[in-house]
Amino acid sequence: MQLTSPAIAHALLALTPLEGHHPAALDGVTLMRADASLAPAPVLQEPSIVIIGQGLKRGYLGDEVFHYQPGQCLVVSVPMHFNCDTVVGDDGPMLALAVQVDMATVRELLSKMLPPRSPAPAAPSRGMAVADLDAAMTDTVQRLLQALASADETRILGPQLLRELHYRVLQGPGGDCLRALAAWHGRSGPIFRACERIRLDYAQALDIGTLAREAAMSASAFHQAFKAVTGHSPIQYLKATRLHRARELILHGSNGAAQAAYEVGYASASQFSREFKRLFGHSPADAIHHAGEHA
The missing domain is CATH 1.10.10.60 (Homeodomain-like)
Structure with missing residues (x-):
């Protein structure tokens, strides 16, 4: 079930007073704000988890269109080339949080997790997917944004919150592409x-x-x-x-x-x-x- 959280949008707005891409004090985390809609442009998206707080982004890969909006995230497990646009609505600027995927963390977490109930796909899966945020992941994102507002919390709590975020993604449908590409012995x-x-x-x-x-x-x-x-x-x-x-x-x-x-x-x-x-x-x-x- 898709959950939207006004708290995520409010926290992102407070952290991004200016338009643009802003590296956070926590390695691998970028805060994004766009005050106006942007036309499709080519991007090279590194492995990452992109969480939308407000507005809409769309990725175009051939005939496929990946929509991700509040209550959703885009999970990218290998560097992906595609066109991307940004849509700003009446509620204010587009706001998003991008977290770089740490494959060492993914493999370490998978080594401790029970295998998924559904079998791995026989054919390689796409290296990017859109997934809804569940209640647990929404809570993790909110606590991560809260920590980013404090230098002490960023330094002390930030790394474990990033690890928790990876775990939450792996637990959900967006984790399928990470699971497939972390399984080094599969196709x-x-x-x-x-x-x-x-x-x-x-x-x-x-x-x-x-x-x-x-x-x-x-x-x-x-x-x-x-x-x-x-x-x-x-x-x-x-x-x-x-x-x-x-x-x-x-x-x-x-x-x-x-x-x-x-x-x-x-x-x-x-x-x-x-x-x-x-x-x-x-x-x-x-x-x-x-x-x-x-x-």
């Missing part, structure tokens, strides 16, 4: 490792044959399983990862487009520019201007 395990390989080594000369061999799968089986989890082919996923990393270099460093292209693994600056514009809708030179529109 999804090699795909998780392949996503991690791309996340760390995106600038290297990776190809589907290499990734398939490392996953101990045939090229065709690897391609099918990878797309089932991420919504993209391995090559599309690698290309999008490189482009997002290049955009970060341009926005947050002193890199020009040509240098950013080289650092993420492109040999051709012109090819990089074409593919960057195809993904983001603007040239690398215009990245900083357009980033302000989607902050």
Whole structure:
């Protein structure tokens, strides 16, 4: 059953007096506020639990649309590339809390939990899912936000509240994708490792044959399983990862487009520019201007 909590929205509003993404004093936690609706834009969402306090966000992955609103959360278990928009309603700004998924915590918790009653799916499951907040998880989120309002509580209670939040997600339907990808011996395990390989080594000369061999799968089986989890082919996923990393270099460093292209693994600056514009809708030179529109 979906539960909405005005207390979550009130706490988020108090913690985010200004629009934007605000890192909390607790590692892995980001507070988000948008005062106006934002059009769909490409995002690279790292493994995380995104809890909506007010407003609406939508993720677009191919023909799939993931709506998440108050009383719901988005659970992402591998880095996912998709388009995302923000809808602000009459009740005020969009408010959300994002918590980075700690896979070491997930595996440690699973080692102590009883197996789920339903069997694991035979095929790899999508690496993201929308789940309703139950009463226990709503309570955990409220106590986490309360702790973030105090430096002492953040430092002392914050880590155990993050661990509790992981446990609450694993107990509910949103935990299915975390369970599948933490089960290293299932079909999804090699795909998780392949996503991690791309996340760390995106600038290297990776190809589907290499990734398939490392996953101990045939090229065709690897391609099918990878797309089932991420919504993209391995090559599309690698290309999008490189482009997002290049955009970060341009926005947050002193890199020009040509240098950013080289650092993420492109040999051709012109090819990089074409593919960057195809993904983001603007040239690398215009990245900083357009980033302000989607902050």
